[in-house]
Amino acid sequence: MKKTLFTLSLLAALMFCGCNDAFDPGNPPEEPLIRPGGIVDRIFKREDSKPLMLTPSEEEKAYAQMGADFAQKLFGKLCLEAEPNKNVCISPLSLEIALGMLANGVDDEACAELLDSIAGKGVTLDALNAWYHKLRDALESTNNVCLANAVWTQKGYPINRNFISTNKTYYDAEIGHLDFTQTTQAKDSICQWAYYHTFGNIHELNLPINESTRIVAANATWFGAEWTKPFNADNTRKDTFVLSSGKKQTVDMMQNRTYYSYAEASSYRLLSMDFVYQNFSLLIALPLEGYSANDILPAIDWNQQLSSKEVILHLPKFQFKTSYELLDPLQELGIRKAMQHPLTRINPELCLQFINQDVSIRIDEKGTEMAATTKWGGWLTASGGNVPPPEPINFFVDHPFVFAVRDNKSHNILFIGKVESIEEN
Numbered sequence: 001m002k003k004t005l006f007t008l009s010l011l012a013a014l015m016f017c018g019c020n021d022a023f024d025p026g027n028p029p030e031e032p033l034i035r036p037g038g039i040v041d042r043i044f045k046r047e048d049s050k051p052l053m054l055t056p057s058e059e060e061k062a063y064a065q066m067g068a069d070f071a072q073k074l075f076g077k078l079c080l081e082a083e084p085n086k087n088v089c090i091s092p093l094s095l096e097i098a099l100g101m102l103a104n105g106v107d108d109e110a111c112a113e114l115l116d117s118i119a120g121k122g123v124t125l126d127a128l129n130a131w132y133h134k135l136r137d138a139l140e141s142t143n144n145v146c147l148a149n150a151v152w153t154q155k156g157y158p159i160n161r162n163f164i165s166t167n168k169t170y171y172d173a174e175i176g177h178l179d180f181t182q183t184t185q186a187k188d189s190i191c192q193w194a195y196y197h198t199f200g201n202i203h204e205l206n207l208p209i210n211e212s213t214r215i216v217a218a219n220a221t222w223f224g225a226e227w228t229k230p231f232n233a234d235n236t237r238k239d240t241f242v243l244s245s246g247k248k249q250t251v252d253m254m255q256n257r258t259y260y261s262y263a264e265a266s267s268y269r270l271l272s273m274d275f276v277y278q279n280f281s282l283l284i285a286l287p288l289e290g291y292s293a294n295d296i297l298p299a300i301d302w303n304q305q306l307s308s309k310e311v312i313l314h315l316p317k318f319q320f321k322t323s324y325e326l327l328d329p330l331q332e333l334g335i336r337k338a339m340q341h342p343l344t345r346i347n348p349e350l351c352l353q354f355i356n357q358d359v360s361i362r363i364d365e366k367g368t369e370m371a372a373t374t375k376w377g378g379w380l381t382a383s384g385g386n387v388p389p390p391e392p393i394n395f396f397v398d399h400p401f402v403f404a405v406r407d408n409k410s411h412n413i414l415f416i417g418k419v420e421s422i423e424e425n
Helices: 058-081 092-103 108-118 125-140 161-171 183-197 293-299 327-332
Strands: 010-017 088-090 145-154 174-178 213-226 237-242 248-264 268-274 280-287 307-316 318-325 351-363 367-379 393-396 401-407 413-419
Touching: 058 088, 058 092, 058 108, 058 125, 058 293, 058 327, 058 413, 088 318, 088 351, 088 367, 092 108, 092 125, 092 145, 092 161, 092 213, 092 351, 092 367, 092 413, 108 125, 125 145, 125 161, 145 161, 145 183, 174 183, 183 213, 213 413, 237 307, 248 393, 280 293, 293 401, 293 413, 318 327, 327 351, 351 413, 367 413
Parallel strands: 010 367, 145 174, 307 393
Antiparallel strands: 010 213, 088 413, 145 213, 213 367, 237 248, 248 268, 248 307, 268 280, 280 401, 318 351, 351 367, 401 413
């Protein structure tokens, strides 16, 4: 499968454990299909991209906004808890798809609480499933996004068939089985699935399955696109990036002078960089002097009005990886029952044990590459005239900043991150 420049992937894996037979066993005949295309022959052609054909309803726009608000809260919490000078990045899209799959496996009370948090009060599970199905089809049609879902069950263990069929229908989940008592082999199989579906971006997963595991559900998300206005690599120079601590790093600083969408707020400046076809944008929130990246987090409005301005942009090339445990942060943000109640619509014996996410980020002259894996585990327990043109705005990204990648139709946030250090960590 040939794709445009890319970023990422995201895998969401649910792991659970079980005891007695409560439902008819679901024993798929084989492991989920592995599609190897694109790992060796991946090429990045601007003409591969296609327009994003997505027309969200007002209700669906509200789902996306609620999801973005929730992601902002989670992201802010992780930033405040991060060690000094450590980068932070999560994929809200991957997490929301994973939570959507999970919502079909919990009881009514837990489901309502979960939907209230990520989509809004009164949203039904059927409506959310339909939205994710619609969003998936639209995003993948651009050739900039690849989404894959899978469910593995323990052979012979009873799993509610409705859970399986719903995830097949709405999430196009591939269905298979593994012997989780052979922990290493089971983990290797899931890692291989993630590797292929993320085009080689995710090599190792934090996947603490054990002999009590009875089901794993996974989402892999890949995103890739070239800039509408790419940087000339010949203009990239060594320059200085100043960390929040005051430490200085010598970095590869890309340069471009052109028109970008731009705005100013009281504590930060916001610049939007479009990818090909303007389907998606990378937005950079750069703190003003006297403010840190953490200081501006509560104030950032990714949807504020922007206007076209000539900008002299200096942006460092960077790449980094991060990993987070999300079980406690999600509960602190209000998703408690889904984390604590039995997974009654999968098998009442099962309960959630952990949630974590791994992320990989790269940005260069051509575009951006981002990847993430989310795992869930559990066990049995302007004006005219002769006016001189305004001076171009100097947007010099030489200190920590916050960024987000979103689609420009529903404003769904695919990734959100904070760069404190350019050196890979």
